[in-house]
Structure formats: C-alpha cells, structure tokens
Amino acid sequence: MLTNWLIIMVKARKDSNTEEKILIAARQVFIEKGLAGARMQDIADRAEINKAMLHYYFKNKDMLFEVIFRETAGKLFPHFEKLMESDLNFFDKIRSIVSSYIEMIIQNPYLPLFVMNEMNKNPEIGIKTFFEAQKPGFVKKFRESIEENMKAGLIQPINPIHLIMNIFSMCAFPFIAKPMIKLLTGLEDEQFKNLMEQRKVLVAEFIINSIRK
Amino acid sequence: MLTNWLIIMVKARKDSNTEEKILIAARQVFIEKGLAGARMQDIADRAEINKAMLHYYFKNKDMLFEVIFRETAGKLFPHFEKLMESDLNFFDKIRSIVSSYIEMIIQNPYLPLFVMNEMNKNPEIGIKTFFEAQKPGFVKKFRESIEENMKAGLIQPINPIHLIMNIFSMCAFPFIAKPMIKLLTGLEDEQFKNLMEQRKVLVAEFIINSIRK
DNA sequence: GTCTATATTCAGATAGAC
DNA sequence: GTCTATCTGAATATAGAC
Numbered sequence: 001m002l003t004n005w006l007i008i009m010v011k012a013r014k015d016s017n018t019e020e021k022i023l024i025a026a027r028q029v030f031i032e033k034g035l036a037g038a039r040m041q042d043i044a045d046r047a048e049i050n051k052a053m054l055h056y057y058f059k060n061k062d063m064l065f066e067v068i069f070r071e072t073a074g075k076l077f078p079h080f081e082k083l084m085e086s087d088l089n090f091f092d093k094i095r096s097i098v099s100s101y102i103e104m105i106i107q108n109p110y111l112p113l114f115v116m117n118e119m120n121k122n123p124e125i126g127i128k129t130f131f132e133a134q135k136p137g138f139v140k141k142f143r144e145s146i147e148e149n150m151k152a153g154l155i156q157p158i159n160p161i162h163l164i165m166n167i168f169s170m171c172a173f174p175f176i177a178k179p180m181i182k183l184l185t186g187l188e189d190e191q192f193k194n195l196m197e198q199r200k201v202l203v204a205e206f207i208i209n210s211i212r213k
Numbered sequence: 214m215l216t217n218w219l220i221i222m223v224k225a226r227k228d229s230n231t232e233e234k235i236l237i238a239a240r241q242v243f244i245e246k247g248l249a250g251a252r253m254q255d256i257a258d259r260a261e262i263n264k265a266m267l268h269y270y271f272k273n274k275d276m277l278f279e280v281i282f283r284e285t286a287g288k289l290f291p292h293f294e295k296l297m298e299s300d301l302n303f304f305d306k307i308r309s310i311v312s313s314y315i316e317m318i319i320q321n322p323y324l325p326l327f328v329m330n331e332m333n334k335n336p337e338i339g340i341k342t343f344f345e346a347q348k349p350g351f352v353k354k355f356r357e358s359i360e361e362n363m364k365a366g367l368i369q370p371i372n373p374i375h376l377i378m379n380i381f382s383m384c385a386f387p388f389i390a391k392p393m394i395k396l397l398t399g400l401e402d403e404q405f406k407n408l409m410e411q412r413k414v415l416v417a418e419f420i421i422n423s424i425r426k
Numbered sequence: 427g428t429c430t431a432t433a434t435t436c437a438g439a440t441a442g443a444c
Numbered sequence: 445g446t447c448t449a450t451c452t453g454a455a456t457a458t459a460g461a462c
Contacts, residue, residue: 055439120326169383169390210419267457439453
C-alpha cells in the first residue's frame with residue numbers, strides 16, 4: 001500500500017507541475033478581478049485543483065497576489081532601458097517606444113488598469129512590490145535624452161516629465177477606457193483592436209508633430 | 214409614552230437627513246475602494262449610523278452602489294455639449310475642454326479610475342447604469358466639429374476618434390497613474406498637484422501644436 | 427426611522443487521511 | 445503533494461423592539 005502510494009506521489013510531482021498551473025490561474029483571476037474581487041475558489045477551479053493546494057504552495061491570498069503583482073509590474077517597462085542606449089535618433093526612439101508599448105498592451109490588455117488600480121487601492125503592497133520589480137533607470141535616461149535634444153535645438157522646450165506623461169497616457173489610457181469608448185462610439189472589439197493597431201504609428205507621429213521644431 | 218416616542222421620530226426625520234449622510238459616506242467609500250473593496254460597515258461608520266439603516270434606505274449593497282455609480286458617471290463629461298455649441302473657435306474649444314476637464318479631476322482625483330475600473334470589472338452594472346447617466350451627444354458634436362475644421366483646412370487630417378482619445382488620455386491618465394508617477398519621479402503630493410495645474414494649459418497647447426497647419 | 431441582536435452566506439484558512 | 449471535510453471569521457442581510 002505504502003509503495004503504491006509513493007508511486008502515485010512521484011508521478012504527480014513529475015507531470016502535473018501544480019505550482020505553474022496555480023500561477024497561470026492566479027494571473028488570470030487577479031488581473032481580471034483585482035485583489036479585492038478575486039476569489040481563491042475561482043483560482044483553484046481554473047487551475048483544476050482545490051483550495052487547499054493554494055495554501056500549500058502560497059501561504060495565503062496576499063502572498064499569492066504579491067507574486068503575481070511583482071511579475072506583472074516587472075513587465076510594465078520592458079526593454080526600454082536598452083532602447084534608450086541604442087543609437088537610434090530621438091524621434092525614432094519615440095516611434096519605437098510607442099509602437100512596442102502599445103503592442104505589449106494589445107497582448108496584455110488588462111495590464112495597465114491592473115497595475116494602476118492595485119497601486120491606488122493597496123498602497124502598501126502595491127508600492128513596496130513595485131519598487132522591487134521595477135528598475136526605474138529608464139525614466140532617468142529618457143529625461144536626459146529629452147534634455148539633450150532640447151539643448152541641441154532639435155525639439156521645442158518642454159518639461160520632460162510632461163512629455164513622458166503624454167506619451168504613456170496616449171498609449172495606455174485607451175485600453176483602460178475601452179468599455180467607455182466602445183459605448184460612446186458603438187465600436188465592436190474587432191474595430192477597437194484595429195484602432196489600437198493604428199495608434200502604434202499614429203501616436204508617435206502626433207507627438208513628434210507637436211515637439212519638432 | 215407613545216406620544217413621547219412620536220416626538221422623537223419627527224425630530225429625527227427633521228434634522229438628521231440620514232439618506233444624505235449615507236450617500237456622502239457611500240460616495241467616499243465606493244470611489245476610494247471600489248465595489249468589491251467597499252464594506253457596508255465602513256460606510257455605516259462614516260455616516261455615523263448603523264448597518265441596518267443602509268438596508269432600510271437602499272435594499273442592498275448593489276443598489277446603493279448603483280446610485281453612486283450613476284451620479285458619478287454623470288459627472289464625467291460635464292457641460293461639454295453646451296461648450297461645443299458655443300461660438301469659440303476650434304482651438305479655444307480644445308483649450309476650454311482640457312482646462313475645465315483637468316480642473317474637474319483635480320477636484321475629484323479618484324473619479325476617472327473609479328468609473329473606468331468599475332466599467333471593466335462589473336460590465337453588467339457599470340455599463341447599464343452608465344448609459345442612463347450619460348447623454349453622449351457631446352462626442353458626436355465634437356467629431357462633427359473636428360471634421361468641419363479638417364475640411365476647412367484649419368487642422369491636419371486625423372481620425373476624430375483618435376484625437377478625442379488623445380485629449381482625454383492626456384487629461385485623465387496622469388491621475389490614474391499618480392502612485393506610479395510619484396514613485397518614478399520622487400515627487401510629493403504638492404509638486405504633483407503643481408504639475409497637474411500646469412497641464413491645464415500645457416496639454417491643450419501640445420495638442421494644438423500637433424494638429425495645427 | 428432607528429437601534430440591537432441575530433441570522434445567513436461566503437470566503438479564507440486549517441486538519442488530517444491517503 | 446493532493447484531497448475531503450471542517451473551522452473561523454468576516455460581511456451582507458434580516459427580525460423585531462422602541
């Protein structure tokens with residue numbers, strides 16, 4: 001009997017990879033519902049295991065959430081630091097950032113709202129975790145690059161912070177406002193998706209148009 | 214005894230105005246915590262009454278939420294319809310919209326995140342209620358005005374939807390991203406507020422700069 | 427209309443067998 | 445490691461006196 005049982009154990013460990021199933025399910029549920037709205041039962045169901053397992057792998061709901069939030073926040077500004085160091089000219093850097101950022105959000109539409117919302121609603125956990133997940137070096141480099149190009153007379157004077165806010169606002173906000181936009185315009189998902197595709201080039205040109213001398 | 218009790222009743226009805234106290238408290242709690250995160254006990258405490266009263270005035274949590282959401286969603290696009298009909302020139306209309314919109318959000322910083330978040334998380338209640346609260350006539354008028362000015366050759370060609378998205382993105386998003394912006398820039402509340410004040414004129418000029426011929 | 431007390435439901439967490 | 449069964453606490457909701 002005991003032997004029999006051991007075999008089952010080993011088998012289970014080998015092919016199920018429960019932890020990964022939990023993480024996948026938790027990702028979906030937390031990002032869709034938020035910390036307050038998420039249900040452990042829901043996560044367990046999607047992972048096709050039972051609630052007890054969740055607590056076996058991750059002490060409690062908050063711990064599990066923290067793991068998900070950390071990895072998600074880490075995706076917010078992907079490879080931008082490298083991009084800032086590349087030898088693209090300033091306008092092409094902006095084009096590249098806008099395009100890849102919108103594409104990233106198209107792939108993860110709930111991501112911006114999730115991160116922003118949790119940082120607002122749960123300052124403790126959100127902020128603490130965000131700091132660890134994010135190497136904010138990219139913002140500094142971006143600011144420097146903007147100032148350089150201003151001094152070189154290539155772009156009009158503007159507070160770099162405002163320019164950066166403008167860029168990311170136009171990239172991220174439409175996804176956050178999607179239900180409202182659909183309601184106000186009568187668009188369907190497919191058409192909305194097309195609009196967002198267009199924005200990959202349109203937003204960059206809109207910005208460059210505004211700051212170029 | 215009965216008489217005595219009647220006097221108390223009448224008095225209470227006269228000076229306490231419980232319903233209003235509940236609405237004020239519910240507004241605060243729901244907007245700050247969201248539907249899922251809000252607690253009836255919390256609302257009762259802030260209104261300085263007990264939970265039973267909440268159910269007496271508003272059947273249940275969802276009903277109370279719906280009232281708050283409806284009135285809040287109704288504030289989203291204030292007097293813009295009138296503004297579009299005014300005889301301001303197109304650029305001044307944009308200046309006026311941006312400025313008054315940002316000012317409105319400064320007065321109600323949680324409003325955009327609240328409405329967007331609930332519409333994403335609770336499609337049923339959010340969307341149903343939003344439709345009733347909003348007279349979306351302003352968007353239509355705005356689109357027409359943009360198209361007019363494009364045909365008149367006053368502004369560069371652009372899909373009106375994108376322009377409208379750009380405008381409201383730059384107005385609203387920084388407030389949604391406030392915790393992240395503070396983290397990334399190291400700004401304090403006071404300085405952040407100053408930035409937002411600046412944006413009342415800056416965002417409009419940024420837009421006009423981009424679309425003007 | 428307002429309160430206290432209580433019922434009900436739900437969700438997070440644990441115990442213990444296998 | 446995984447499951448079933450159970451506990452505990454929290455949160456919504458109701459009953460009933462005044």
